[in-house]
Amino acid sequence: MKVGILGAGQLAKMMALAAHPMHVQTLCLDPKADVCASYVTETRQGHYDDKNTIEQFASEVDFVTFENENIPAQTIGWIAAICPIAPSKDSLLCAQDRILEKNLFDALGIHTPNYRQIDSLSDLTQAVEALGLPALLKTRRFGYDGKGQYLIQEYSQISTAWESLGQENLILEAFIPFEFEVSQIIVRDKRGHIQYYPLTFNEHKNGILRISKAPHMNHDLETMAKNYCKKIAEHFNYVGALTVEFFVKNNQLIANEMAPRVHNSGHWTIEGSVTSQFENHIRAICHLPLGSCEPLGQIAMFNIIGQVPSREKILSIDNAHLHDYGKTAKPNRKVGHVTIQAIDASLFSQAFEAVNNALQG
Amino acid sequence: MKVGILGAGQLAKMMALAAHPMHVQTLCLDPKADVCASYVTETRQGHYDDKNTIEQFASEVDFVTFENENIPAQTIGWIAAICPIAPSKDSLLCAQDRILEKNLFDALGIHTPNYRQIDSLSDLTQAVEALGLPALLKTRRFGYDGKGQYLIQEYSQISTAWESLGQENLILEAFIPFEFEVSQIIVRDKRGHIQYYPLTFNEHKNGILRISKAPHMNHDLETMAKNYCKKIAEHFNYVGALTVEFFVKNNQLIANEMAPRVHNSGHWTIEGSVTSQFENHIRAICHLPLGSCEPLGQIAMFNIIGQVPSREKILSIDNAHLHDYGKTAKPNRKVGHVTIQAIDASLFSQAFEAVNNALQG
Numbered sequence: 001m002k003v004g005i006l007g008a009g010q011l012a013k014m015m016a017l018a019a020h021p022m023h024v025q026t027l028c029l030d031p032k033a034d035v036c037a038s039y040v041t042e043t044r045q046g047h048y049d050d051k052n053t054i055e056q057f058a059s060e061v062d063f064v065t066f067e068n069e070n071i072p073a074q075t076i077g078w079i080a081a082i083c084p085i086a087p088s089k090d091s092l093l094c095a096q097d098r099i100l101e102k103n104l105f106d107a108l109g110i111h112t113p114n115y116r117q118i119d120s121l122s123d124l125t126q127a128v129e130a131l132g133l134p135a136l137l138k139t140r141r142f143g144y145d146g147k148g149q150y151l152i153q154e155y156s157q158i159s160t161a162w163e164s165l166g167q168e169n170l171i172l173e174a175f176i177p178f179e180f181e182v183s184q185i186i187v188r189d190k191r192g193h194i195q196y197y198p199l200t201f202n203e204h205k206n207g208i209l210r211i212s213k214a215p216h217m218n219h220d221l222e223t224m225a226k227n228y229c230k231k232i233a234e235h236f237n238y239v240g241a242l243t244v245e246f247f248v249k250n251n252q253l254i255a256n257e258m259a260p261r262v263h264n265s266g267h268w269t270i271e272g273s274v275t276s277q278f279e280n281h282i283r284a285i286c287h288l289p290l291g292s293c294e295p296l297g298q299i300a301m302f303n304i305i306g307q308v309p310s311r312e313k314i315l316s317i318d319n320a321h322l323h324d325y326g327k328t329a330k331p332n333r334k335v336g337h338v339t340i341q342a343i344d345a346s347l348f349s350q351a352f353e354a355v356n357n358a359l360q361g
Numbered sequence: 362m363k364v365g366i367l368g369a370g371q372l373a374k375m376m377a378l379a380a381h382p383m384h385v386q387t388l389c390l391d392p393k394a395d396v397c398a399s400y401v402t403e404t405r406q407g408h409y410d411d412k413n414t415i416e417q418f419a420s421e422v423d424f425v426t427f428e429n430e431n432i433p434a435q436t437i438g439w440i441a442a443i444c445p446i447a448p449s450k451d452s453l454l455c456a457q458d459r460i461l462e463k464n465l466f467d468a469l470g471i472h473t474p475n476y477r478q479i480d481s482l483s484d485l486t487q488a489v490e491a492l493g494l495p496a497l498l499k500t501r502r503f504g505y506d507g508k509g510q511y512l513i514q515e516y517s518q519i520s521t522a523w524e525s526l527g528q529e530n531l532i533l534e535a536f537i538p539f540e541f542e543v544s545q546i547i548v549r550d551k552r553g554h555i556q557y558y559p560l561t562f563n564e565h566k567n568g569i570l571r572i573s574k575a576p577h578m579n580h581d582l583e584t585m586a587k588n589y590c591k592k593i594a595e596h597f598n599y600v601g602a603l604t605v606e607f608f609v610k611n612n613q614l615i616a617n618e619m620a621p622r623v624h625n626s627g628h629w630t631i632e633g634s635v636t637s638q639f640e641n642h643i644r645a646i647c648h649l650p651l652g653s654c655e656p657l658g659q660i661a662m663f664n665i666i667g668q669v670p671s672r673e674k675i676l677s678i679d680n681a682h683l684h685d686y687g688k689t690a691k692p693n694r695k696v697g698h699v700t701i702q703a704i705d706a707s708l709f710s711q712a713f714e715a716v717n718n719a720l721q722g
Contacts, residue, residue, distance in 0.1 A: 001672075013381070020378060020401045021631075022672060023685035023697075040381045040401055270382075271635075274680055274702065289677040296657050296704070311362075311383060316650040319635055324384035336384075341635065343657070343704075 001286060002027060004057055004083075006075075007067035008035035008043045010325040010334070011262050011278075014270065015067065016041035018278035024286060029057045036326045048075045058082035065240060065285045067261060069095050070142060086239040086285040087260040094236075095260045098140045098171045105255045108231045112255045113247075118170040121162050127172040128158060134175040137161045141169065145332070146207015151175065176254055178247035182216055183265040184225035187241045187280040188233045190287045195280065196226050197273065197293040200265050202245070208332065212265045212301045214272065224253050232258060241266070241281040264303070264334070271321050272299030272341045297343035302355050304336035309358060314338055317354040319347060362647060363388060365418055365444075367436075368428035369396035369404045371686040371695070372623050372639075375631065376428065377402035379639035385647060390418045397687045409436045419443035426601060426646045428622060430456045431503060447600040447646040448621040455597075456621045459501045459532045466616045469592045473616045474608075479531035482523050488533040489519060495536040498522045502530065506693070507568015512536065537615055539608035543577055544626040545586035548602045548641040549594045551648045556641065557587050558634060558654040561626050563606070569693065573626045573662045575633065585614050593619060602627070602642040625664070625695070632682050632702045633660030658704035663716050665697035670719060675699055678715040680708060 001024050005012045008028035013036050016026040026041040033045050046053035054075055058064060064085040069092060076089045094100045098115075105112035116127035118137065128135060133155070139148035150161040152172075162170075181204065185197040198215030199222040216222070229244050243263035246253040266277035275283075275291025283290055307329035314322045317340070324336040338355050342348035362385050366373045369389035374397050377387040387402040394406050407414035415436055419425060425446040430453060437450045455461045459476075466473040477488035479498065489496060494516070500509035511522040513533075523531075542565065546558040559576030560583040577583070590605050604624035607614040627638040636644075636652025644651055668690035675683045678701070685697040699716050703709035 017378060017381060017401075020374070021682070021684045022676075023400075023669075023687040025400055039384075039386055274632075275682075283676060288672055291676065291682075292680055294704075308384075311649055315383075315644060315652065319653055321382070321636075321652075323382045326384040343655075 001025065001063075002061045003282060003286065004029065004061035004064040005037075005041075005067060006030075006048065006064065006071055008032070008037035008041075009067060010036055010323075010327075011067035013037040013040055013325065014267070014276075014278045014323075015065075015262065015282055018270075018276055019282045022279075022282070022288075024282055027057070027061055029053070039326060048072055051078055054078045055082060063285045063287075065261075065281070066092070069260065084285075087242065088236050088238060091236040091238055091242070091260040095258050096141055098138060098143075098173075098257070101258060102171070102173075104232070104235070108228070108235060110228045110231065110255045111253060113176050114174040116172045118172050119168065121159065121167075124158060124162055124170070124172060128152065128155065131172060131174045136173045136175055137165055138171050138173060139165055139169065140171050145209075145334075146204075149207070176247045176249060178249045178254065180248050181245060181256070182221065182225065182248055182253070183212075183243055183245045183263065184222075184229050185241060185243045185263060185266040185269075185277055186226065186229045186233060187277065187284050187290055187293070188238045189284045189290050190239055192234075192237075193290060194230060194233060195290045195293045196229070197266060197269060197277065198222065198295050199225055200268070202265050206332070208303065208305060208334070209264050210303055210305070212268055214268055214299050215295045220251060221248065221253060228253065228255065240284045241277050265301075267323070267337050268299040268301040268339050268341075269293070270323075271339050272296055296341055298345065298348040299339065299341045300348075300352055300355075302338045302359055303334050304338065304359060305334060306331050308336045313358050314355070317351055317358065319351045320355055362386065362424075363422045364643060364647065365390065365422035365425040365440075366398075366428060367391075367409065367425065367432055369393075369398035369402075370428055371397055371684075371688075372428035374398040374401055374686065375628070375637075375639045375684075376426075376623065376643055379631075379637055380643045383640075383643070385643055388418065388422055390414070400687060409433055412439055415439045416443060424646050424648075426622075426642065427453070430621065445646075448603065449597050449599060452597040452599055452603075452621040456619050457502055459499060459504075459534075459618070462619060463532070463534075465593070465596070469589070469596060471589045471592065471616045472614060474537050475535040477533045479533050480529065482520065482528075485519055485523055485531070485533060489513065489516065492533060492535045497534045497536055498526055499532050499534060500526055500530060501532050506570075506695075507565075510568070537608045537610060539610045539615065541609050542606060542617070543582065543586065543609055543614070544573075544604055544606045544624065545583075545590050546602060546604045546624060546627040546630075546638055547587065547590045547594060548638065548645050548651055548654070549599050550645045550651050551600055553595075553598075554651060555591060555594060556636075556651045556654045557590070558627065558630060558638065559583065559656050560586055561629070563626050567693070569664065569666060569695070570625050571664055571666070573629055575629055575660050576656045581612060582609065582614060589614065589616065601645045602638050626662075628684070628698050629660040629662040629700050629702075630654070631684075632700045633657055633662075657702055659706065659709040660700065660702045661709075661713055661716075663699045663720055664695055665699065665720060666695060667692050669697045674719050675716070678712055678719065680712045681716055
């Protein structure tokens with residue numbers, strides 16, 4: 001059995017590492033030459049809009065999946081004509097466009113910030129009137145890690161915001177003064193069975209995820225999050241891992257965005273749950289039974305941004321696991337992560353402090 | 362950082378899978394062409410007695426280790442002249458020869474079955490007189506999974522046993538009517554720090570390990586086993602994972618054999634402990650700090666002998682993890698293993714029964 005993965009970054013690397021023990025082989029396709037999955041799987045360089053490349057790739061594998069949302073719709077079509085691709089095209093297209101995503105949340109009764117589609121400066125002026133300030137102007141497509149966003153705090157910033165984000169295909173969202181952020185990861189198999197990871201608490205800095213902690217013990221929020229994810233997954237007859245990020249305010253969830261794939265806020269599941277999100281995603285897309293998502297004690301994941309510290313520094317911390325993606329150091333780039341997992345609470349606290357210090361020092 | 366591994370079988374595959382998250386690269390060298398590590402790491406085909414091949418291999422990596430004991434001493438010498446190799450040559454040579462191994466156990470005060478070196482038929486006759494029957498005649502070198510052994514139960518079998526095992530370089534061991542078998546795995550780093558896995562209970566059938574269970578809760582035996590392993594490791598100034606297999610009789614340990622490498626009875630540590638034997642072995646030989654060996658609840662590992670059942674069958678069992686080595690099916694061949702891990706005792710029992718049934722059915 002062989003899985004084709006569009007993309008060959010760290011998410012593809014972790015999917016391949018999860019597939020290999022089950023003797024599920026992997027082949028990654030990426031437009032870039034220097035990719036971090038290349039150490040652990042067969043990879044190929046090629047562009048997603050090159051039909052020959054895509055058809056050749058699809059013909060060599062049994063199932064196809066992807067590690068990020070930036071896949072053209074026609075590429076999905078070319079693949080689907082040759083072999084199964086999951087998650088579904090509809091879920092991918094929805095996640096690619098903040099308007100479609102918000103429309104879906106609305107249609108399914110999932111709270112989400114008020115929003116307006118913005119195609120002109122006058123749309124924006126009217127939307128600011130309607131939603132008030134502060135408000136977030138965002139590109140509909142291709143935003144990540146806080147990129148493609150402008151926080152409008154005063155009326156005087158409207159035209160600057162409009163110009164800085166390209167003057168087309170934008171969305172204005174009401175700014176939510178949330179208390180914290182959580183994410184819910186679920187995985188759904190071909191027969192419609194769903195497994196739910198515990199709710200994860202997320203801490204961002206400058207728009208980039210820094211720390212995820214699980215399980216986040218809040219029964220009401222978790223029930224709500226699982227129910228929302230189930231609605232989305234069933235709407236798409238979804239197969240694979242699905243993540244929804246939520247703001248939390250007054251003990252209510254407000255959906256921020258969804259990701260039809262394995263997600264950074266689920267990296268803790270590698271050491272911290274019975275079956276990782278990566279293994280479960282592979283199982284799902286290969287039409288295999290899903291594994292348990294039970295957490296193994298308390299877990300935290302710290303993203304390493306910019307540059308990986310020395311291995312010695314991280315590995316000398318009890319219960320710390322280093323994931324070095326093998327990427328070139330660069331400011332604001334996710335180059336690795338550290339997970340700590342412990343069943344004993346005081347051991348967990350010590351490790352948490354130690355990793356936090358090591359990554360700030 | 363790059364580790365060279367002599368051998369490219371399942372142990373090398375699991376070492377490579379443990380190395381990759383830390384961005385430790387691997388290069389395996391194996392005399393065979395069709396090797397199961399090839400899906401997860403760079404591999405090369407070459408013979409251990411080919412000096413050019415070995416020197417080229419050693420020059421491309423930072424550290425060398427091995428996945429089995431059948432490495433010629435001169436190969437170790439060629440490598441050591443170019444880059445560090447661990448575990449040490451002395452420990453490897455000792456583990457290659459049952460006489461040296463038993464001599465060491467004796468010298469360190471570690472109980473082991475009575476034994477005699479056998480180089481002639483008259484040696485054997487005299488040894489049978491001295492040790493009594495039943496007794497086990499074994500080849501000194503290259504025995505594994507019950508191969509190279511003859512259980513002599515009556516005097517009339519002496520000459521048949523002598524002839525069937527090649528008539529040279531043999532050892533006769535007193536037969537121990539043991540109650541059960543255990544193994545102790547430890548890992549020692551360059552600075553002499555040791556981490557100890559919990560004692561593992563092992564069940565064999567026809568000389569092949571079938572089931573390992575951990576932690577085996579027996580404080581006295583575990584203390585004794587850890588102490589014995591510490592003595593051996595310190596004797597060799599050992600670096601890496603070390604396994605010693607023991608018979609248990611009357612609550613005493615009787616050392617059977619040692620393995621200067623990762624070991625089949627430690628496969629459970631992948632899902633069942635904070636840091637697997639594979640990751641800790643890689644950390645040790647790369648001069649990195651060791652990780653915790655704490656178990657995560659109750660764990661059992663079942664070897665898959667002969668042929669891997671369908672993935673669906675195994676993965677439909679809660680908390681079961683399938684390791685399919687990707688090897689051709691063959692009677693009595695280890696082609697995979699299944700690990701179950703659970704913190705909840707009744708969940709563990711259910712999974713244990715289910716896997717046991719699935720592998721027998």
